Amino acid sequence: MNRHVQFAKNLNRFRLVTFDITDTLLRFRKPPGVQYAETAALMGIKNLDPNKLQTLFREEFKSMAKKYPNFGSKSKEITWQDWWILLVSNVFHRVDDQLPQTEIRRISERLFEQYRTNECYVHIDGNLELLKMMRNACKYVGVISNTDPGLERVLLSMDIRHIFDFVCTSYDLGVEKPHCDAFLKPLEKYNVQAHEALHIGNLYDKDYIGARNAGWCSLLITKSVDETQKAKPTHVYTSLKEMHNALETIDIEW
Known part of the structure; x- marks a missing residue:
């Protein structure tokens, strides 16, 4: 046939x-841990361990999904954009608690934008x-x-x-x-x-x-x-x- x-x-x-x-x-295109480390390095925060970032990403994703299920769809205190910014911020705070909050916020917002474009996908x-x-x-x-x-x-x-x-x-x-x-x-x-x-x-x-x-x-x-x-x-x-x-x-x- x-x-x-x-x-x-x-x-x-x-x-x-x-x-x-x-x-x-x-x-x-790359595992999140690698993408996070590379983006942070381009923004001046170098030598972060991609494997550690990957592990923390998985842990924080589970934690956020439990606290604010379905990207906060039923939450009155958080938007889906905030959900991702908070997740990424938590990852970077845990990988290095000496990082300034302003830097973490800047990297988090940059990563949020990257993951809405063809920069992170194939x-x-x-x-x-x-x-x-x-x-x-x-x-x-x-x-x-x-x-x-x-x-x-x-x-x-x-x-x-x-x-x-x-x-x-x-x-x-x-x-x-x-x-x-x-x-x-x-x-x-x-x-x-x-x-x-x-x-x-x-x-x-x-x-x-x-x-x-x-x-x-x-x-x-x-x-x-x-x-x-x-x-x-x-x-x-x-x-x-x-x-x-x-x-x-x-x-x-x-």
Whole structure:
């Protein structure tokens, strides 16, 4: 069977396809710890340990997510912009408590801006080709991502925002994946039934299972052996390119 015909056959049942973004379509150009150290060095704060910064970033992200869930979406005391500035400030204060607060604030604001541009992201190999095929095969193509409204700027700067009919962030939705409500809004907006929708992401619980619990179909992209073993064989792939090839060459059992 012709590859394009097979692709269309596999996607025929879907009127809506959504994607996660980070580590699905885009990835960080450098680990946050490296980016933080390099940005600080350019602003005069040199010799900070990227590995230490990376560890502190992970710890502070968990702490902030617990104190102000979903980037502060339900908080009356903090905006999503403040959420990130505070997180980064906490990281730098912990890595060197002798750093002046004015310097920490300056670096934090600079990093906040960097992470809203193409300075910190690269395209994952094969994403543009797959998006083009999805765009031709499905009526609606969108984004469902556990992040803040700054994602709009990122997608614009990476020159892919125009591909999507909509971008749903967890902040705007008020819930994070895997909550079923995260998958409801696009269905309601475009009058699509759950069985007519497909979600593609990189996390087993939040993307693959979250979508299925909401009645959707889903595909998983991961290199995790454990997660690969949990998903159905034709639902999980190690890369976008591998998944794209499967969609063009085999029958997917949804």
